[in-house]
Amino acid sequence: MFFHIVLERNMQLHPRHFGRDLREKLVAKLMKDVEGTCSGRHGFVVAITGIENVGKGLIRDGTGFVTFPVKYQCVVFRPFKGEILEAVVSMVNKMGFFAEAGPVQIFVSNHLIPDDMEFQSGDMPNYTTSDGSVKIQKDSEVRLKIIGTRVDATEIFCIGTIKDDFLGVISDPGTTS
Amino acid sequence: MSLVDGSPVNSSSSDDFAAFLDAELDSTSDTIPQEEEEEEEEEKESDDDDTNSLVQRTKRRKISVLDGSEALNGSTSHMDQIEVLDGSEELNGSTSHIDKIENFMYKLCNACELLCSETSVKEDICTHPGFIGGMCIKCGEKIDNQSGVAFGYIHKDLRLANDEIVRLRDRDLKNLLRHRKLYLVLDLDHTLLNSTRFSDITQDEGYLMNPDDPMQDTLKGSLFKLPFMNMVTKLRPFVHTFLKEASNLFEMYIYTMGERAYALEMANLLDPGRVYFNSRIIAQGDCTQRHQKGLDVVLGQESAVLILDDTEQVWVKHKDNLISMERYHFFASSCKQFGYKAKSLSELRSDESDADGALATVLNVLKQVHSMFFDRELGEDFAGRDARQMLRAVRSEVLKGCKIVFSRVFPTKFQAENHHLWMLAERLGATCSTEVDSSVTHVISTDIGTEKSRWAIQENKFLIEPRWLEAANFLWQRQPEERFPVKEVKLKPLTNTQ
Numbered sequence: 001m002f003f004h005i006v007l008e009r010n011m012q013l014h015p016r017h018f019g020r021d022l023r024e025k026l027v028a029k030l031m032k033d034v035e036g037t038c039s040g041r042h043g044f045v046v047a048i049t050g051i052e053n054v055g056k057g058l059i060r061d062g063t064g065f066v067t068f069p070v071k072y073q074c075v076v077f078r079p080f081k082g083e084i085l086e087a088v089v090s091m092v093n094k095m096g097f098f099a100e101a102g103p104v105q106i107f108v109s110n111h112l113i114p115d116d117m118e119f120q121s122g123d124m125p126n127y128t129t130s131d132g133s134v135k136i137q138k139d140s141e142v143r144l145k146i147i148g149t150r151v152d153a154t155e156i157f158c159i160g161t162i163k164d165d166f167l168g169v170i171s172d173p174g175t176t177s
Numbered sequence: 178m179s180l181v182d183g184s185p186v187n188s189s190s191s192d193d194f195a196a197f198l199d200a201e202l203d204s205t206s207d208t209i210p211q212e213e214e215e216e217e218e219e220e221k222e223s224d225d226d227d228t229n230s231l232v233q234r235t236k237r238r239k240i241s242v243l244d245g246s247e248a249l250n251g252s253t254s255h256m257d258q259i260e261v262l263d264g265s266e267e268l269n270g271s272t273s274h275i276d277k278i279e280n281f282m283y284k285l286c287n288a289c290e291l292l293c294s295e296t297s298v299k300e301d302i303c304t305h306p307g308f309i310g311g312m313c314i315k316c317g318e319k320i321d322n323q324s325g326v327a328f329g330y331i332h333k334d335l336r337l338a339n340d341e342i343v344r345l346r347d348r349d350l351k352n353l354l355r356h357r358k359l360y361l362v363l364d365l366d367h368t369l370l371n372s373t374r375f376s377d378i379t380q381d382e383g384y385l386m387n388p389d390d391p392m393q394d395t396l397k398g399s400l401f402k403l404p405f406m407n408m409v410t411k412l413r414p415f416v417h418t419f420l421k422e423a424s425n426l427f428e429m430y431i432y433t434m435g436e437r438a439y440a441l442e443m444a445n446l447l448d449p450g451r452v453y454f455n456s457r458i459i460a461q462g463d464c465t466q467r468h469q470k471g472l473d474v475v476l477g478q479e480s481a482v483l484i485l486d487d488t489e490q491v492w493v494k495h496k497d498n499l500i501s502m503e504r505y506h507f508f509a510s511s512c513k514q515f516g517y518k519a520k521s522l523s524e525l526r527s528d529e530s531d532a533d534g535a536l537a538t539v540l541n542v543l544k545q546v547h548s549m550f551f552d553r554e555l556g557e558d559f560a561g562r563d564a565r566q567m568l569r570a571v572r573s574e575v576l577k578g579c580k581i582v583f584s585r586v587f588p589t590k591f592q593a594e595n596h597h598l599w600m601l602a603e604r605l606g607a608t609c610s611t612e613v614d615s616s617v618t619h620v621i622s623t624d625i626g627t628e629k630s631r632w633a634i635q636e637n638k639f640l641i642e643p644r645w646l647e648a649a650n651f652l653w654q655r656q657p658e659e660r661f662p663v664k665e666v667k668l669k670p671l672t673n674t675q
Contacts, residue, residue, distance in 0.1 A: 081317065091456065093331060093455070093456060094345060094348075094349050094476060095307075095314075095328075095331060095335070095337075095345065095476075096314070098332070107309050107314065107332070109306075109307070109314035109315055111306060111314065111315045112314075112315065118352070119348075119349075119352060120352075121352065121353070121356070121358075121428060123450075123451075123452035123453075123455075125455060146317075147316065147317035148312040148313070148316070148317020148318065148319065149312075149317075150310045150311060150312055150319070152310075157309070157310045157312075157334075159309065159312050159313070159314060159317040
């Protein structure tokens with residue numbers, strides 16, 4: 001799920017940036033530092049949407065660096081157990097398949113793929129129903145349900161399932177909402 | 178039905194639903210408990226009047242939306258100043274506007290899913306077939322124990338329990354046999370290619386680095402410089418044809434003692450289209466035992482696996498699956514490493530033969546084993562067959578009908594039957610003997626002056642050096658004996674042995 005939240009961060013700025021563009025430099029550095037990172041509490045920081053306020057800078061002794069407390073608004077993405085996500089399949093093997101929903105990697109074990117879908121090896125490995133009407137292979141889009149999440153310092157990893165009603169390959173992209 | 182703490186309204190509504198289901202199910206059976214009968218009646222009453230039921234349903238929805246938002250707030254309250262992107266104001270307002278309820282249906286669904294998944298986990302005990310990053314791949318539960326075999330080459334944190342490996346192998350084998358394929362495990366260095374560091378290139382090999390050298394044309398497509406790894410790699414002649422043809426008969430793995438980064442780079446050279454190996458690349462870090470290769474990390478039934486490797490010692494447990502390859506030494510450093518004094522192929526500006534080199538020979542063997550395995554005359558049941566037996570059968574044809582006596586090959590007090598040459602000869606289908614008699618066809622000797630050697634010359638039997646056996650082993654064919662005559666031993670070593 002996406003959230004729009006306010007976060008705070010202490011930014012250290014080199015004295016060479018002091019001047020007219022100080023604020024821009026600060027924001028640029030903030031974006032570089034924060035966007036794309038991940039924390040267990042908030043999930044992935046997708047984008048910074050605005051700066052709430054920049055606090056008073058504190059000059060550090062000896063180095064000349066200044067620390068500013070910056071409050072900023074950002075969009076974060078955090079998957080939850082039980083959430084339904086749409087994801088793109090990135091790898092298929094005999095164990096199941098891996099899919100990606102933006103920065104989140106999801107593994108769907110073959111225990112959690114409907115029993116009528118069988119693994120087919122070859123140069124384009126895939127899971128196919130016996131009548132061949134449904135096929136999951138690399139770059140397929142699937143709708144899946146998260147049943148477990150694990151958050152590391154730099155990545156979020158999830159276990160998903162497509163063994164449930166209305167889950168699986170999204171055949172018609174127009175119906176996705 | 179167990180009530181979940183913190184969401185009494187929601188669980189009671191799902192309780193309602195469960196009761197309704199129960200009632201529906203029980204209505205077909207004979208014995209109906211008093212309570213549920215009443216409930217059933219209630220449901221029927223509400224069903225009678227459409228508008229009435231609609232009102233009831235919307236009421237229920239309202240309640241559960243309230244609850245759902247509560248649950249949502251509860252689950253996210255630990256985050257600083259959270260604002261659900263759709264708007265928390267809408268969320269608060271929704272209780273008074275029925276038309277907005279639909280916007281939150283998906284959240285409701287989520288809440289329900291949460292409930293369902295929790296209860297289902299509690300209901301059926303998961304066997305935890307494997308773990309990925311500490312989570313069960315079947316139920317998503319977090320478990321800390323690090324049991325099972327690591328399959329780092331599929332995913333860095335993947336571990337599988339033994340039962341699951343057996344299940345996967347079983348399932349995969351059936352699938353594979355349907356496609357008339359077997360497994361083939363390939364080594365990289367000295368089997369499919371040869372690599373050397375920039376710093377180890379000798380003066381005679383300098384032309385390899387010179388883009389203007391006339392040899393570059395012939396080497397195009399098989400010699401690769403990898404500056405970021407400080408390495409030069411030469412692919413073995415015939416390797417592309419080999420992989421192409423073998424991929425029709427086998428599901429192929431790369432299994433190397435090299436590092437992962439190196440293995441991936443080499444796989445890229447061998448298989449730029451990524452059609453042969455997919456993610457089946459096993460490197461040093463994936464082995465479960467140090468300095469040993471094992472089929473335990475290969476998701477293939479041992480009875481259907483063939484291995485190509487130049488180093489026999491690393492496959493202690495799987496000797497029956499192994500096809501030994503003659504080492505491919507292209508670079509001088511590689512020859513030096515294995516103690517060869519002669520000039521390397523690169524220094525001589527030559528290469529292995531393309532059409533009848535080691536890979537072409539072994540491809541024929543692989544084809545032979547494959548066609549024996551899938552021989553229709555033996556019936557349609559392939560599952561009970563063993564590729565190792567087929568390999569043994571093919572191998573035992575090589576020196577069939579030969580009877581071999583060894584002379585001055587084994588150390589004096591060595592049990593002859595345990596010597597690797599003796600065992601090799603028997604594997605190749607020859608019979609071995611310690612004494613000469615008229616049925617003996619070959620005498621393998623290191624010295625022309627021994628009693629048995631003299632007997633061989635006298636009786637007009639083949640007198641050959643031990644290399645003949647090794648050549649037959651690598652080339653899968655009885656070699657012309659004239660090419661392996663026993664040379665006269667110089668006097669000096671003789672005096673040493675006495």
